[in-house]
Amino acid sequence: MDRLKSLDPPHKGLRNALGKLALLAGKTDYTSLSSVTLLKELANEVFHLLKDHTATENKFILAPLEQRNPGFTKNYYSDHEAIDQLEQNLLDRFLSLDGKQTNDEGHQLYLDFCNFQSHYLEHINEEDSILELEMQKHFTDEELMQHQIEIMQEMSFDTLLLWFKYIVPSRRPDENAQVLTGFKSVAPESAYNTVLNTIKEEVRESEMQAILSLVK
Numbered sequence: 001m002d003r004l005k006s007l008d009p010p011h012k013g014l015r016n017a018l019g020k021l022a023l024l025a026g027k028t029d030y031t032s033l034s035s036v037t038l039l040k041e042l043a044n045e046v047f048h049l050l051k052d053h054t055a056t057e058n059k060f061i062l063a064p065l066e067q068r069n070p071g072f073t074k075n076y077y078s079d080h081e082a083i084d085q086l087e088q089n090l091l092d093r094f095l096s097l098d099g100k101q102t103n104d105e106g107h108q109l110y111l112d113f114c115n116f117q118s119h120y121l122e123h124i125n126e127e128d129s130i131l132e133l134e135m136q137k138h139f140t141d142e143e144l145m146q147h148q149i150e151i152m153q154e155m156s157f158d159t160l161l162l163w164f165k166y167i168v169p170s171r172r173p174d175e176n177a178q179v180l181t182g183f184k185s186v187a188p189e190s191a192y193n194t195v196l197n198t199i200k201e202e203v204r205e206s207e208m209q210a211i212l213s214l215v216k
């Protein structure tokens with residue numbers, strides 16, 4: 001039986017989001033206000049998700065795991081502090097763009113962001129291959145599902161929509177259906193429908209139908 005993977009949805013969504021930002025940062029005209037405005041909008045979304053993920057992981061993954069396996073999570077907390085600082089620094093630089101920079105200055109920001117992206121991908125790769133297994137060792141799928149529901153209940157609706165936007169195109173229909181089934185069981189119908197409308201913008205019609213056919 002396949003195990004439930006708590007880290008898989010946010011990490012796949014973040015890989016998608018980081019890739020999109022790297023792509024756009026690489027082709028932005030840093031001397032154009034309209035071009036950097038688009039970049040800043042995407043950077044705001046991506047860094048919001050990155051920040052949200054670290055806070056969520058600290059509270060709903062590391063904290064419960066620390067109770068069952070004391071000492072295991074220490075390095076993850078310190079990595080998160082360092083990552084938070086790198087992110088804030090890069091976000092400040094993205095937000096300071098006003099179309100008056102040179103393209104060489106923009107290129108340096110692009111390279112620094114790509115360097116961060118490489119570092120961050122290593123971080124989540126380690127979490128996927130070590131932390132995820134540790135969660136599965138210490139928690140049942142029912143408990144992991146409960147964490148997922150608590151995360152969705154605590155999150156603001158706007159943030160949740162943003163997560164769906166990046167996560168859904170990155171996962172299989174059955175995986176998306178599993179999360180949507182959980183969300184549907186706790187959310188008002190109007191919220192569920194708003195989520196579906198957001199998803200429709202991001203995936204092909206056939207993919208959407210495949211997801212919906214599996215939601216219980």
Ligand SMILES: [Fe+2]
Nearest residue numbers: 054057080127
């Ligand atoms: Fe992390």
Ligand SMILES: [Fe+2]
Nearest residue numbers: 007057124127
């Ligand atoms: Fe993570």
